[in-house]
Amino acid sequence: MRKANVFVADEVGALRNRYPIDAMQSSQMNMVNRTGILISTAYESLNNPMTEEVEYAQKVLDDLIDDPTLFALLYKPDDPKDWLSDKSLIEANPLAEVLEDNLEYLKKQRRTALDMPSSKKNFLTKHMNIFVDGDDSEVYIPSDELKKNMITTYDWTGREVFVGVDLSQTTDNTAVSMVTYDHDKDEYVAQSWAFIPEDSAENKSKVEKVDYFTMRDNGYCYFCGDKVISHRFVENFVLDLERKYGVIIKGIGYDRWNCVASANRWYEEGYDTIEIKQHSSVLHPATKLVKERVLKGSFKYLQNRLLEINFSNAREVKDSNLNTYVNKKKSTGKVDMVISILNAMALWNKEVEENLTSNFEERELIIL
Structure with missing residues (x-):
């Protein structure tokens, strides 16, 4: 029995799952110059294999993923x-x-x-x-706009920071971010890290099409624990930020889900811990602030390819009150690093906005 060196799948957007594609690709394992061609128009559903393929191709075109074997023609509006x-x-x-x-x-x-x-x-x-x-969901921040804000170095010494934590289930990705506000330049600067179980790294790299081993080697990601994430490792990482970077932690923003024990430990160590409720009414101001700042060029982030991939995955959704927030379920991949930044920015937004309001109220009205 001969197997095909080339397969063609038309109207991939009509497939309910990607099993037929994966089956054809697997059958070509021992082939030379194996090739698969996927063709499709768009469909009235985001839950199909073609949306995944388009998202992946877009990341390759945006230089977020290195895949020289992929050739893609995407005929779609830029906006x-x-x-x-x-x-x-x-x-x-x-x-x-x-x-x-x-x-x-x-x-x-x-x-x-x-x-x-x-x-x-x-x-x-x-x-x-x-x-x-x-649902009304769309790309949160375009990759080309985000990358305009990337910086390669930053002196954190003496900087006040808010730390944001997205401590997920022990088998899923976890993220920590610290963000400072430069009053002189009127800009924010962020640095983020992800954490995954070491035994899951190889499988996650294949499934998510992200080379977590390279991300680890570049310092963007940490492997901690075996089959489950070591929450103790993440807790110690946060506690070591002041010593390692010379920063002053003003507070730690966290999602209560999976994080109560860790938050208690940070509180016992003398840190101010603040729960950030994962509700659109709470997250909307920070979500809006980050997007506006990125588009204005005043939200800098330390070079981090994994963070860029997280942002490219993020999808913004509006609730019935037109509040916007990043929806994990509607996003096309991991967004934990984005969520950790938003948790930190929720605290900065509160402090900066309160100061602006306070300064405005202190002004005297003079009638000439």
């Missing part, structure tokens, strides 16, 4: 929210730029999508290649 512009129409349908009849047809379909809401999803998926879902 999915700008689907009404001719620019986006051309980006999703490049042939329309030279085929006038096609361009006029697409414009007609766009007008129909505006006039007949029931046809909007079909236009977005089949003509604009935009995956849509029932």
